[in-house]
Amino acid sequence: MEENKSTPSNFIREIIDEDLKSKKHSLIHTRFPPEPNGYLHIGHAKSICLNFGIARDYNGMCNLRFDDTNPVKEDIEYVESIEEDVRWLGFDWDDRMFYASDYFDRLYEFAVQLIKDDNAYVDSSTSQELREMKGTLTEAGALSPYRNRSVEENLELFTGMKEGKYEDGAHVLRAKIDMASTNMHMRDPVIYRIKKATHHNTGDKWCIYPMYDYAHPLSDWIEGITHSLCTLEFEIHRPLYDWFLDALKLKNRPRQIEFARLNLTYTVMSKRKLLELVQEGLVSGWDDPRMPTICGLRRRGYTPESIRNFADRVGVAKRDAMTDVALLEHSVREDLNKHAMRVMAVLRPLKVVITNYPDDKTEEMETTNNPEDETMGTRKIPFSNVIYIEREDFQEVPHKKFHRLSPGNEVRLKSAYIIKCTEVIKDDKGEITELHCTYDPETKSGSGSMRSVKGTIHWVSAKHAVKAEVRLYDRLFVTEDPASDDKDFRELLNPHSLDILKECYIEPELSKAKTGDKFQFIRTGYFCVDPLSNDEMLVFNRTVALKDSWTKIDKK
RNA sequence: UCCCCCUUAGUGUAACGGUUAGCACAUAACUCUCUGAAAGUUACGGUCGUGGUUCGAAUCCACGAGGGGGAACCA
Numbered sequence: 001m002e003e004n005k006s007t008p009s010n011f012i013r014e015i016i017d018e019d020l021k022s023k024k025h026s027l028i029h030t031r032f033p034p035e036p037n038g039y040l041h042i043g044h045a046k047s048i049c050l051n052f053g054i055a056r057d058y059n060g061m062c063n064l065r066f067d068d069t070n071p072v073k074e075d076i077e078y079v080e081s082i083e084e085d086v087r088w089l090g091f092d093w094d095d096r097m098f099y100a101s102d103y104f105d106r107l108y109e110f111a112v113q114l115i116k117d118d119n120a121y122v123d124s125s126t127s128q129e130l131r132e133m134k135g136t137l138t139e140a141g142a143l144s145p146y147r148n149r150s151v152e153e154n155l156e157l158f159t160g161m162k163e164g165k166y167e168d169g170a171h172v173l174r175a176k177i178d179m180a181s182t183n184m185h186m187r188d189p190v191i192y193r194i195k196k197a198t199h200h201n202t203g204d205k206w207c208i209y210p211m212y213d214y215a216h217p218l219s220d221w222i223e224g225i226t227h228s229l230c231t232l233e234f235e236i237h238r239p240l241y242d243w244f245l246d247a248l249k250l251k252n253r254p255r256q257i258e259f260a261r262l263n264l265t266y267t268v269m270s271k272r273k274l275l276e277l278v279q280e281g282l283v284s285g286w287d288d289p290r291m292p293t294i295c296g297l298r299r300r301g302y303t304p305e306s307i308r309n310f311a312d313r314v315g316v317a318k319r320d321a322m323t324d325v326a327l328l329e330h331s332v333r334e335d336l337n338k339h340a341m342r343v344m345a346v347l348r349p350l351k352v353v354i355t356n357y358p359d360d361k362t363e364e365m366e367t368t369n370n371p372e373d374e375t376m377g378t379r380k381i382p383f384s385n386v387i388y389i390e391r392e393d394f395q396e397v398p399h400k401k402f403h404r405l406s407p408g409n410e411v412r413l414k415s416a417y418i419i420k421c422t423e424v425i426k427d428d429k430g431e432i433t434e435l436h437c438t439y440d441p442e443t444k445s446g447s448g449s450m451r452s453v454k455g456t457i458h459w460v461s462a463k464h465a466v467k468a469e470v471r472l473y474d475r476l477f478v479t480e481d482p483a484s485d486d487k488d489f490r491e492l493l494n495p496h497s498l499d500i501l502k503e504c505y506i507e508p509e510l511s512k513a514k515t516g517d518k519f520q521f522i523r524t525g526y527f528c529v530d531p532l533s534n535d536e537m538l539v540f541n542r543t544v545a546l547k548d549s550w551t552k553i554d555k556k
Numbered sequence: 557u558c559c560c561c562c563u564u565a566g567u568g569u570a571a572c573g574g575u576u577a578g579c580a581c582a583u584a585a586c587u588c589u590c591u592g593a594a595a596g597u598u599a600c601g602g603u604c605g606u607g608g609u610u611c612g613a614a615u616c617c618a619c620g621a622g623g624g625g626g627a628a629c630c631a
Contacts, residue, residue, distance in 0.1 A: 008569075008570080008579090008580095009570085010569085010570095014572090033631095034631095035630085035631050037630095037631080067631065069630090069631080070630060070631070072630095073630075073631085127628085127629055130629075131627080131628085134627055135627075136557090136558085136627060137557075137558055137559075137626070137627060138557050138558045138559090139557095139558085141627090168629080169629065171629095172629055181559090182558065182559040182560085183559065183560075183626075184559090184626060184627040185626080185627090187627080190628090190629050192629085193629035194629080195629080209629090211628095211629075211630085211631090212630070212631050213631095216631090232561075232562090232624075232625070233624095233625065233626085233631095234631090235560070235561060235625070235626090236559085236560060236561085236625065236626050237626095239560095258561085260562090260624095265567085313568075313569085313580060313581075314568060314569080315568065315569045315570085315580095316569090317562095317568090317569070318561070318562060319561090319562050319563065319623090319624085320562075320623070320624055320625095321567085321568060321569090322567075322568090323567070323568055323581095324566090324567045324568070324581065324582065326567085326581060326582060327567080327568070327580080327581050327582085329581095330580085330581060330582090331581095333593090333594090337593080337594060342591075367590095371591085371594080372594070372595095401592090403592080404592090412590055413590090414590060414591070415590070416590095418590095445590065446590095452590080453590090454592095455590095455592080456589085456590045456591065456592095457591085458591075520591085520593085522591050522593085523591045523592080523593070524591090524593095525593095546591080546592095546593050546594090547592095547593065547594090548592075548593085549592055549593090550592045551592095553592080
């Protein structure tokens, strides 16, 4: 990866610096541990950039580990999409792709050890009874009648659980900690449950599965993880994370550190809500370009570089935050500005006839592909007497600060000539149907003409242009924080989040474009070719509009 | 009602007892421009409150206020 810019420091990197200085660790080892039960989103991207970024900067390692301890929720489909998304973001785990389920044998042995040390017991209460004995936030829990079973009996029952002698729910294995703890997670948490389900990785080998709280610290320890980074909601689980490592007397222990998850304005980030949007057809799928998923952003035209830069800018801290989506948008613009080829595309066409230009003539106008990058070269654009311009680039009665085309006024056609509007043609309803203009042959682009006018607009030659479909996206929700609103988030969807334009004209150069290709449509925004494109019709997605100070002036 | 965590401009972050409290985004204005883009310049704007410790506090302490989290055989 060609990343030279250093990622800003944060409290986690400071902890790592201290651990290195004190020689607690010499090699830093992190992990990104998604549960394969859904698609990754921009919030996961923050975690991925954090974990893999730390490994990169400290010459350490970062594992990809699937936290797959609940077979009924997980699926191989998700495993594959997660691998693809992490790789697309630009990170690599070499040969260190693991599953928590790879450790089921060792986890089982650890559990046996806990039983032998009187640190765990089999409880045969129902889940209802378990819940009742748990106590409340203000009252201590009750000791289970099964809490003092002998080691022998516990061992026999746990073996039986493993061998499938009991039905789901008949028994659970619990850690023996403290039913009076003010931390509910320490009140003898369940660590194994019976689930006669097929696991995507281990098949039918197991019918008991470890719980997250138990599997996670031990998986970290098995992999030699030094710093186990997770989000704030696991803070309260940390004493339990440490308890297992203590109880099993493990050396070289990993340390769990929590940070605030990413929230972005005008979208939702919870897997549940995202799933509902997909299932209820409120979006076209996980990769709908309006979704905050990695695959959605990819289809929208975001680049891995821009997302990595965004993650760096957002930073890492412990306080809950709501990041302005404008920061994400700025990050793509910045990247695309440097790399995207400039092309001309007219989204809402208005026909312009240049009356003093021969109707059988075509000129090839030369233009630069990217003023920010000379190495991208130049290309030719055909010019003729009938062109299309953007409807909004003409005002019959111009706003006082408007300096594009209006009756009797001149404007420059980018990379071509200066034209003057001589006549406005309307239909019987008063709608403007076309404009008649004259051009000044002395003002050809690159000819050294000294004449300059205030405005420059984009255009395409009508007879050479290619028709295309362009999809304009806006924020998915109308409020900044739809998740916190009293209303159901569905009621807060932005009805104008997708605007499909079917009568757009693009310069012929673009007919060669392939899925994923990215362009700047001059003066309108950054666009990429959607996978829906086929031989008959190119479909473009607007990644993000260009910053626009004109509409602000116009509104004043 | 109990426990844990958090609190710096509009937003996201930096400061590690000593700086005019820095940076980015956003906002506004100007310059420049064959993209009303980009770029450049400038402006705007902040330590939750009250006490205390100290020569000195955003930083340490206490209390208060506000926000978040916590009782799944989920992760």
